[in-house]
Amino acid sequence: MKKRMAVFPSLLTVAILTGVGMGSAPYYVDAQKKESKTIKPEDQIKNHRSEKTNKLLERTWNAAIAAFNIDTNGLDQVEYADNHHIWDKLDTREQVSYTEALHQAMSHHKIGDYETLLLVDKDVTQTTILFQRGDDKTSVKIELKSKTGDNGKEWFVDGQPEEK
Numbered sequence: 634m635k636k637r638m639a640v641f642p643s644l645l646t647v648a649i650l651t652g653v654g655m656g657s658a659p660y661y662v663d664a665q666k667k668e669s670k671t672i673k674p675e676d677q678i679k680n681h682r683s684e685k686t687n688k689l690l691e692r693t694w695n696a697a698i699a700a701f702n703i704d705t706n707g708l709d710q711v712e713y714a715d716n717h718h719i720w721d722k723l724d725t726r727e728q729v730s731y732t733e734a735l736h737q738a739m740s741h742h743k744i745g746d747y748e749t750l751l752l753v754d755k756d757v758t759q760t761t762i763l764f765q766r767g768d769d770k771t772s773v774k775i776e777l778k779s780k781t782g783d784n785g786k787e788w789f790v791d792g793q794p795e796e797k
Contacts, residue, residue: 713749
């Protein structure tokens with residue numbers, strides 16, 4: 634009997650600290666979801682690289698955009714190294730789903746390939762992943778899409794990588 638009485642307060646304490654006991658977990662998830670915002674310049678990875686490297690990456694991204702004839706109007710351009718800034722627009726479950734889909738897509742990125750550019754639509758329902766192979770000739774496009782299911786918005790790789 635004493636063990637049961639000791640376990641209950643411990644569980645109650647853990648539940649309150651995690652927000653489950655008071656029902657605040659859903660509010661926490663909603664509070665994390667934020668409106669679209671731009672990444673501060675000091676938080677962008679490009680401001681921590683040489684100008685030469687930035688110009689090289691811009692050239693490879695522009696070549697990939699041109700190869701697939703992508704209209705970038707209405708799309709946020711986010712470097713792969715800055716992808717955590719996209720999370721600000723997603724709730725916690727969606728962050729996990731997005732990250733898993735992104736990692737699955739990046740399994741096609743090989744050693745020697747250039748850094749990846751993410752083209753994210755304004756309502757954050759689709760991401761186009763672009764990068765150029767290390768041969769400077771081949772561009773790769775991978776699509777991430779989302780669907781709303783029983784567990785909220787879930788992300789997945791849509792189709793096979795396209796190379797041109």
